Amino acid sequence: MNEQVIQKLKILTESAKYDVSCASSGTVRRNSRKDGLGNTVGGWGICHSFSEDGRCISLLKIMLTNYCIYDCAYCINRVSNDIPRATLSVSELVDLTIEFYRRNYIEGLFLSSGVVRNPDYTMERLVRVAKDLREVHRFNGYIHLKSIPGASEELVRQAGRYADRLSVNLEIPTEKNLKLLAPEKDHQSVYKPMLYIQQGALESAEERKKHRHAPRFAPAGQSTQMIVGATSETDRDILNVSSALYQRPTMKRVYYSGYISVNTYDKRLPALKQPPLVRENRLYQADWLLRFYQFRVDELVDDASPDLDLEVDPKLAWALRHPEFFPVNILTADYEALLRVPGIGVRSARLIVLSRRFSRIGLYDLKRMGAVVKKARYFITCHELPDKTILDLGPAGVRKLLLPRPARKTDDRQLSFDFQD
Incomplete structure (x- = not known):
């Protein structure tokens, strides 16, 4: 690898760092050929994150x-902008990807x-980059x-034939x-x-239903990204767009930057x-509620509160606005009602529904199921739990009890010793 390519690499990786829509692939691409290179293992292709078996996986x-x-x-x-500029040729980028993979630096490529x-x-x-990797070098790693x-x-x-995931940023x-x-862009493009x-x-x-070995098209679906805070949109505006995008069958993730x-x-x-x-984090939490907890946008944000509460997570904020829904009896409530309880997630709600048929569920049981009892206790009635609810x-x-307490100021005088003769 010569100095010129290394310099290009520094410039172009620095320029790519602002794009956050490269988390997971959600696909498996196993190498079944002796002359092939690489695998997409366990359905993941993640930038500096972890696979299901605990491995850290990174992309170029x-x-x-x-x-x-x-x-x-x-x-x-x-x-x-007057910034350093660079361009890699197709062959240079292909060689970089293969060389980095062989050195065990990466397990895939995110290319914009x-x-x-x-x-x-x-x-x-x-x-052309994706095609050369797949057909010339038999590269089976993740490509976004x-x-x-x-x-x-x-x-x-053509891109969908070679890439695991495709994305187009809404911005x-x-x-x-x-x-x-x-001004040069529009949403139609x-x-x-x-x-x-x-x-x-x-x-x-549809083709793979008829022919088992038919080629796959972008098997990990597509994603997009929106910039938060550059313009005047409220969280309600942003979540309405996200909710509409999730109605598309191949839209896997909307990222917020x-x-x-x-x-x-x-x-x-x-x-x-x-x-x-903090706003970005709240949008991700609200997005999760839309996708997995059966919440609607108008339940999280409305005309009176078009922006998410920055002090508490969206699920807790909804619970505090609807005390009439609580307390929920976890021994009798249905799965959908359990999902509304702060501190109870998808996994713990399923375990509660399965376990309560065989025994009474107590505090220790809830903790073992993964529920955050410190938060959930104010919104449920259950064996061994305190009587005081919302x-x-x-x-x-309840809000006062659950808000994080400010850190105590330390008196510097208690940390010093003044020894005198």
Whole structure:
């Protein structure tokens, strides 16, 4: 690996770090050929995270080029920025991926790119990278490709043949604010590739029902990303968009990226000292409730409270606003009611339903099932649990008990010893 390629690598990995939509693949691609290279093991292809068997797995997260014809206000790679630029050739990027895999640095590739010349020209080069890895080097590791907004259906379909997951970033939740910060873009150029990916995946699924060994199309589905805090959208606006996207059968994840103030000179952008990380975390928690806990958007945020509570998680915030729903008797409540209890998750709710047929459930049992008893105790009635619930303490009382207590100030004088002769 020569010095020129190493320098390109530094520049392009630095430029790629702002894209967060590269968590998991959700796919298995086993190597069944003697001349093949690599596996996607256990259905995971994760950047600095952990697989089901506890292994840490990492991807080479890189851009093909950070040159871009667009001037998006929120992007570090915008055409008007004076930053170091670099472009890897297709062969250089393929060789990097194979070399890093053989050195056991990575187990897959997350590849994005700035838009050069036009969307189709850029997308064609991304497809060539994935195609060479699969067909020339027989690489069976995880590949996540970023589909370029505005790319043609033919190229998106080709990408789906070689990639495990495809993603197209929505970036700004509403068309109005996208036009404000990125005048060259529109939502139609994002939604069209999303539709192409969906159609390709559904057609592939139907084909595999008839022919077992038919090729798979983006088996891990697709994902997207929205920037939080760069524009005026409320959490309700963002979650409504996410909820609509999850109605699409191939949309696996919507990622939320707290806005990082990288272009402070642009007056269209808010002057934030630090990214809104707490808000980002609350959106992820609300997203989880939408996907796995059968909550609706209007239950988490409404006209009176269009933004999520930053002090408590969305599930607890909902419970405090609806004390009439509680306490829930865990010995008789159905599964859906148990999911509404703060501190009880999907796994613990299922275990409760299964276990209560054979024995009375007590405090120790709930802890073994994974329930957070410290939080759940105020919203349930159960054998061995205290009598005081949210009806006795009131929402304000429970909130006060569950809010994290501020750290005590330490008296420095207690930590020093003044010895005198």
